[in-house]
Amino acid sequence: MGQDHGTLNQSGSARSDRRLQPRACLRKGCAQTYQPLRWNQRYCQDPDCLRALRRWQAAQRQREHRRSPKNRQRHASAEAARREQRRKTSETIGQEKTFVPQTLAARCHAAKTILKIYAVALDVMKRPASPIEHPLAIVEMIAARQSGVCAIANVSG
Numbered sequence: 001m002g003q004d005h006g007t008l009n010q011s012g013s014a015r016s017d018r019r020l021q022p023r024a025c026l027r028k029g030c031a032q033t034y035q036p037l038r039w040n041q042r043y044c045q046d047p048d049c050l051r052a053l054r055r056w057q058a059a060q061r062q063r064e065h066r067r068s069p070k071n072r073q074r075h076a077s078a079e080a081a082r083r084e085q086r087r088k089t090s091e092t093i094g095q096e097k098t099f100v101p102q103t104l105a106a107r108c109h110a111a112k113t114i115l116k117i118y119a120v121a122l123d124v125m126k127r128p129a130s131p132i133e134h135p136l137a138i139v140e141m142i143a144a145r146q147s148g149v150c151a152i153a154n155v156s157g
Helices: 047-065 069-095 111-126 135-147
Strands: none
Touching: none
16 A cells, blocks of 8 residues: 555665755845755855855844834933943043053953053154154064163164
8 A cells, every 4th residue: 555654764764765855045145056954954055145144034033122112122222322432432532632542451461561562652653753764663662662672773774
């Protein structure tokens, strides 16, 4: 009559040996033909296609999440706080003549060295014209200051 559902095939597995038919990728704009590895595979495994797919899925999740009034209100208040922070930051930077990375000290274990180099570089740039003809001479001057040697080297020749 028909095939027995409880029997195993020749390879010893209960699955049939039938291969899945080639399919077209369902991502909009791709439509590439691929050989699926599983019955429920809907997209090709091209890295660019998968990257675009993940971005689209994230946007869909975000859109769905923001449909709720509570989440919409939370997002609006967070955006207002970000705009306010950006406004404050732009005001403080506009008032200062030179920008000193003060937040660097809280985030970087090498902040003291970086701030010293930054201060020396600012000092070098404020000086009147000197016999420095090459940008690398500034770097050498900073390194000499850090090591305690006060010498200006002309790198250009």
